[in-house]
Amino acid sequence: MANPPSPIAAPAAASSRDSLFSAIVRGLYEGRYAPGQRLVEADLTAEYGVSRGPVRETLSRLAAEGIVTLSPGRGAAIRKLGWREAIDLLELLEALVGLAAAAAARRAASDAAGAARLEAAAKQLAAFDHAALTPDYALARDRFYGALVDLAGNAELARVMPRVQSHLLRIQFRVQVARYDELRHQDYAVIARAVLAGDEHKARAVTQQHFRRMIDVMHESRPEA
Incomplete structure (x- = not known):
């Protein structure tokens, strides 16, 4: 693909x-x-x-x-996301990116070029400081998710993945998720290792955990009615 x-x-x-x-x-x-x-x-x-x-x-x-x-x-x-819209988007990403990670793990051994792109993207992302909120970091993160979805080999999944909307969410709710920055940054390497090892279940689990942390902290910061 x-x-x-x-x-x-x-x-x-x-x-x-x-x-x-x-x-x-x-x-x-x-x-x-x-x-x-x-x-x-x-x-x-x-x-x-x-x-x-x-x-x-x-x-x-x-x-x-x-x-x-x-x-x-x-x-x-x-677009400026409301709190409920942000939660909805994160739950969608939890499901879709988890699906992509599992599918990518299934194909990692048979798609050497795709696996190499994911490995390279993960290394580029790991080179940044976890607190970075720069255009280059945002672009590197987008390349990582692009390589992950590419390796999954599902054209419909690639079509519906809300990559730009997820960037809007990270910009707008930067303060809320800042305390998990270092852990979330480390997650990318963990996800890549699980995918490249062909461990479908772990790849899905660690990817969904990545988004679940953000969902949990968003619930903790829910605005008062």
């Missing part, structure tokens, strides 16, 4: 809409856009040198994928 396209990379021979979509998503990873920030059509037109038609189509696509919200009279803004 070919490596799934990164949400921040425009495809070859990309249209202006595809290029703009990738540029805005990359802006999220690079810290130029943040949850709640407005996206003004005129500003995007000037910054990226495209007409309003592609800008509006891109904003509609971003809204359809849960990355921005469109409000009558207020326009577009980077």
Whole structure:
């Protein structure tokens, strides 16, 4: 299976809409856009040198994928997750990434190239400090999950995986999950080892535990009604 396209990379021979979509998503990873920030059509037109038609189509696509919200009279803004939405997203990630890890473990021995990509991505991620909240760290983490999903060999799983939304969640709820930063950072190596060893059950378990920690701490920080 070919490596799934990164949400921040425009495809070859990309249209202006595809290029703009990738540029805005990359802006999220690079810290130029943040949850709640407005996206003004005129500003995007000037910054990226495209007409309003592609800008509006891109904003509609971003809204359809849960990355921005469109409000009558207020326009577009980077999506800001509510507490319940964050829990729902984490529970979805717990299930989907756990499934991907188990499937990847089953295929690790038969897909040497995919296993090598995951191993390389895990090593790149391990080279960062656990407290890093930099664009490079975010991109390395995205490459790790991309390699994991690629090795799983399930095109539908790759299609529905909410990779950009998970980045929005980490940005917005950084304070809540900060105390688990070092442990969560170590998890990536543990997940990779289990997958590369072909241990399907352990791969699923440690991956789901990774997300369950975040779910638990989010419950502890639930806002008062």
